[in-house]
Amino acid sequence: MDNRAVFFFGAAVACMLLVPVSDGYAWVSATVAAVYVLLGLGSWLDARSHRRL
Amino acid sequence: MELSVILVIAVALAFDYVNGFHDAANSIATVVSTRVLSPRIAVLWAAFFNFAAFLVFGDAVAATIANDVVTQDVLSIGVIFAGLVGAILWDLITFWFGLPTSSSHALVGGMAGAAVAKAGFGVLITEGLRKIGIFIVLSPLIGLAMGLIITLTIFWVFHRNRNVERLNRGFRTGQLASAAAFSLGHGANDAQKTMGIILALLIASDHAAPDASTPLWVVLAAHTAIGLGTLTGGWRIVKTMGSKITRLQPVGGVAAESGAAITLFATSAAGIPVSTTHTITGAIVGVGAARRLSAVRWGVAGRVVWAWVLTIPGAFGISWLTFLLVDLLS
Numbered sequence: 001m002d003n004r005a006v007f008f009f010g011a012a013v014a015c016m017l018l019v020p021v022s023d024g025y026a027w028v029s030a031t032v033a034a035v036y037v038l039l040g041l042g043s044w045l046d047a048r049s050h051r052r053l
Numbered sequence: 054m055e056l057s058v059i060l061v062i063a064v065a066l067a068f069d070y071v072n073g074f075h076d077a078a079n080s081i082a083t084v085v086s087t088r089v090l091s092p093r094i095a096v097l098w099a100a101f102f103n104f105a106a107f108l109v110f111g112d113a114v115a116a117t118i119a120n121d122v123v124t125q126d127v128l129s130i131g132v133i134f135a136g137l138v139g140a141i142l143w144d145l146i147t148f149w150f151g152l153p154t155s156s157s158h159a160l161v162g163g164m165a166g167a168a169v170a171k172a173g174f175g176v177l178i179t180e181g182l183r184k185i186g187i188f189i190v191l192s193p194l195i196g197l198a199m200g201l202i203i204t205l206t207i208f209w210v211f212h213r214n215r216n217v218e219r220l221n222r223g224f225r226t227g228q229l230a231s232a233a234a235f236s237l238g239h240g241a242n243d244a245q246k247t248m249g250i251i252l253a254l255l256i257a258s259d260h261a262a263p264d265a266s267t268p269l270w271v272v273l274a275a276h277t278a279i280g281l282g283t284l285t286g287g288w289r290i291v292k293t294m295g296s297k298i299t300r301l302q303p304v305g306g307v308a309a310e311s312g313a314a315i316t317l318f319a320t321s322a323a324g325i326p327v328s329t330t331h332t333i334t335g336a337i338v339g340v341g342a343a344r345r346l347s348a349v350r351w352g353v354a355g356r357v358v359w360a361w362v363l364t365i366p367g368a369f370g371i372s373w374l375t376f377l378l379v380d381l382l383s
Contacts, residue, residue, distance in 0.1 A: 007342075014190065018190060021183065021187065025188075029187070032194055036198065039198065039202075
């Protein structure tokens with residue numbers, strides 16, 4: 001897997017870990033985590049398509 | 054008003070001045086490094102919008118700083134003075150090393166350190182500190198995601214455009230608007246922190262009721278101080294932000310500043326004191342990462358992150374010692 005996707009998935013995990021302690025802002029942590037999962041997937045697919053070219 | 058209160062208000066405004074001076078780089082690093090504006094015009098541009106922020110935003114962040122860091126009963130002139138000294142010294146130390154650390158977190162650490170020196174750890178408000186702590190992690194990540202998404206959107210919208218020179222000219226003009234928006238967000242979030250400290254001081258010295266809103270003269274004084282600080286801004290950090298983390302083109306500057314400005318507008322409206330420094334650094338990394346992860350100089354970014362981690366403990370320690378010294382002398 002490419003480094004960028006790993007970085008984004010790592011950021012998603014960090015945000016998910018914040019959800020239980022975020023009280024009124026848990027939705028912010030969860031939304032940012034979801035965005036990073038999407039970015040990670042996008043980056044992984046991008047790297048995969050580049051390798052195939 | 055007693056002389057001691059006036060003196061501490063002057064120190065608070067000095068902190069605001071140093072904040073503008075230290076954080077000027079955040080607002081102007083990208084416009085200067087992409088050569089859209091000369092350094093002299095860039096600081097004037099940023100200072101104007103720093104000052105104008107008081108017309109646009111409320112005082113939700115000021116209320117968080119005044120009420121949610123330490124309990125009201127522990128706040129005294131000595132505690133506020135020691136807290137400010139700790140924050141100013143930490144800002145100057147990191148300025149010397151060219152590190153873009155957060156003046157906001159230095160202030161939070163400073164206030165906490167001085168209050169703990171006076172009355173122990175029981176005076177810290179866990180809820181408020183937790184909110185600030187969570188956004189220490191979230192604000193650079195939100196800035197990074199915003200910078201990256203805006204960059205990708207711009208690339209997607211303009212990918213058929215072959216006239217690169219004309220496109221670059223357009224983005225150079227666009228950077229004026231994005232730098233103005235970021236300076237507005239910076240003025241709103243950062244000047245409010247000093248407003249919060251002065252409000253806490255006025256409450257502690259019985260010059261304002263515990264539920265009072267921020268007086269207009271405090272709002273104007275805080276925005277003037279941060280504007281003046283930006284006007285005399287520091288160049289060491291401009292270099293780190295503008296070229297050491299990743300090389301920026303006008304299109305990247307627009308994306309980074311817009312992403313950071315959106316994050317600051319949202320958090321200012323919600324009353325969350327985030328670091329403008331962390332947000333713009335995250336956004337710049339996001340712009341670099343849109344190309345490829347190796348476009349970001351991770352060694353420099355790592356050094357910056359370490360400075361962030363050390364900011365609250367560093368300012369806490371200096372303020373703690375300062376309070377003990379003030380207490381001993383008085």
